[in-house]
Amino acid sequence: MAAKLSGCNRRKLPLGIALMAHPTVLLLDEPSSGMDAASKRLMWRTLAHVAGGRSILLTTHSMDSMEEADVLASRAGILAKNLLAVGSSVRLRAGYGNFYYIQIIDVDGALATEGPMQRIVRWAKDTFAGHKVRVEDVMYHGQVKLATRVKYKS
Structure with missing residues (x-):
């Protein structure tokens, strides 16, 4: 019957099965991947409800998914071959995130x-005056990626 479930419900099924065993530790690898916003929030409420007395290790590959850490975690970490930082999601975002791209x-x-591409970079720096704007990637094939840091408001 599980094969007939929607993709989103297939993502929820392993969590439900795991919770039936009342584990003290939950290991969740990108549990909300592929879920719509409403389903994610339902899953987060469920996890928050059952979190008492448990440790939950949740992985995500995107800083955009720090929203999960905001909702669920008392501590978060950034891992890239090595553990780079551990702390609250607010602290990690302040140190490693908060960029507009x-x-x-x-x-x-x-x-x-090269000339028009340099003019684009100057335009962006003028437009975002007061913010440090950096060229994120090498300009190539008529494209430029810029990043500017913003302050996170908790």
Whole structure:
């Protein structure tokens, strides 16, 4: 019968099965991946409800998913081959996140030359005056990716 479930419900099934055993430790690998916003929040409420007296280790590959850590975790960590940092999600976001990314593609695309690309970078720095804007990736094929840091408000 599980094969007939929607993709979202298939993602919920292992969590339900695991919770039936009343484990003291839950290991969850990207549990909300592929879920719509309402389903994620339902899963988070469920986990928050059953979290008492348990340890939950939850993985995600995206800083965008720090929202899960905000809701569920008292401590979070950043892992990239080694454990880089541990702390509250607010502290980690302040130290390692809070960037706005802008990707701009020149109208000439792959035929764009260095001059127009440099003008795009100057425009972005002028537009976001007061914020440090850096070129995130090497300019190539008429594209430039810029990043600017923002302060996180808790």
